[in-house]
Amino acid sequence: MLDSLEELVGALSKLPTIGRKSAWRLALYLMERPESEVKHFADTVFSVRQKIRRCDVCFNYSENEMCTVCASQARDRSVICVVEKPTDVFTIEKAGRYRGLYHVLGGLLSPLNGITAEKLFIAQLVERLHTNEIKEVIIGLGGSSDAETTGLYLAKILGGKKIKLTRFARGLPAGLELEYVDQLTLTQALNERIDILS
Amino acid sequence: MLDSLEELVGALSKLPTIGRKSAWRLALYLMERPESEVKHFADTVFSVRQKIRRCDVCFNYSENEMCTVCASQARDRSVICVVEKPTDVFTIEKAGRYRGLYHVLGGLLSPLNGITAEKLFIAQLVERLHTNEIKEVIIGLGGSSDAETTGLYLAKILGGKKIKLTRFARGLPAGLELEYVDQLTLTQALNERIDILS
Numbered sequence: 001m002l003d004s005l006e007e008l009v010g011a012l013s014k015l016p017t018i019g020r021k022s023a024w025r026l027a028l029y030l031m032e033r034p035e036s037e038v039k040h041f042a043d044t045v046f047s048v049r050q051k052i053r054r055c056d057v058c059f060n061y062s063e064n065e066m067c068t069v070c071a072s073q074a075r076d077r078s079v080i081c082v083v084e085k086p087t088d089v090f091t092i093e094k095a096g097r098y099r100g101l102y103h104v105l106g107g108l109l110s111p112l113n114g115i116t117a118e119k120l121f122i123a124q125l126v127e128r129l130h131t132n133e134i135k136e137v138i139i140g141l142g143g144s145s146d147a148e149t150t151g152l153y154l155a156k157i158l159g160g161k162k163i164k165l166t167r168f169a170r171g172l173p174a175g176l177e178l179e180y181v182d183q184l185t186l187t188q189a190l191n192e193r194i195d196i197l198s
Numbered sequence: 199m200l201d202s203l204e205e206l207v208g209a210l211s212k213l214p215t216i217g218r219k220s221a222w223r224l225a226l227y228l229m230e231r232p233e234s235e236v237k238h239f240a241d242t243v244f245s246v247r248q249k250i251r252r253c254d255v256c257f258n259y260s261e262n263e264m265c266t267v268c269a270s271q272a273r274d275r276s277v278i279c280v281v282e283k284p285t286d287v288f289t290i291e292k293a294g295r296y297r298g299l300y301h302v303l304g305g306l307l308s309p310l311n312g313i314t315a316e317k318l319f320i321a322q323l324v325e326r327l328h329t330n331e332i333k334e335v336i337i338g339l340g341g342s343s344d345a346e347t348t349g350l351y352l353a354k355i356l357g358g359k360k361i362k363l364t365r366f367a368r369g370l371p372a373g374l375e376l377e378y379v380d381q382l383t384l385t386q387a388l389n390e391r392i393d394i395l396s
Contacts, residue, residue, distance in 0.1 A: 002288075
């Protein structure tokens, strides 16, 4: 009926998690906003996309050749935390306790979905270990089975090098009562229990 | 950490039903798409907003001064269906059986939320009835209490005119088994029952 509105709904419904119904709601919302506001929104979308690239070193998102973490002189350059995607860097940075560098893989190994090691920034990680004074690599991946697979693969190819290889601890999440903790998490928390007197 | 990305997340999370988490997901999705595709998306958003205005007659969305329904010579110009918002026009048009005109109120009366008659296109509806050969006004509002209030208000101000005033039938929705129908709907279906022999 209104081709241009249909076109906008089509464009919006291509976004992840936005179905046709949500797309209609968003489109109608945008039609109700002042033209200047919608222009600003559209400009933001494109200008940010235009500004953002991957850091040449760690493959995190960056506005420059090197991201703010890699470029910072305040970071501990002997530790690299390997994460799946740029949001993971944001998440860890928000916690504010990690002072080392990062390496973003750009995904997780998932042979069934055609994600092989060549499609991730794994070779570039190995390269960084050759050329830098890295003492420790922390595998900072999540708890999914693809994350497990990826962690095991990295352990295999990095295991031969004289570099300390660690991974995030598994155990009880903060603030959750025991009765709400799933059995696998509980088993991991038991297996990786810490001697509180040592 | 990355101001431009934060800016995009902020802009996206202003959209209805998009929280900060969804906004991050959308932003990261957009960062992964080719620049040309994101440019096309942003252009679509703004150009559609720029093209769309309200029809001078019925206040439906339109690309011209008059919407396609109002401009059509094939429509029955003696009937106006009063609806809340432009999507309602799309919904009724999709069903494909209504051949009259529309009038979009631009909302429902909701005194508690400050939506009074002056904020809706009600005066313009009354105006259309003065100047045109309208024989019937169909109140095509939904079943919410604000819709009821608005319908009653319209009945009051239009009741004095020599125009047939109808509203959508209330009753059982198509395809729903009786056991899933709520009690109010069932009561309405009973109250508005039709003589099948007449």
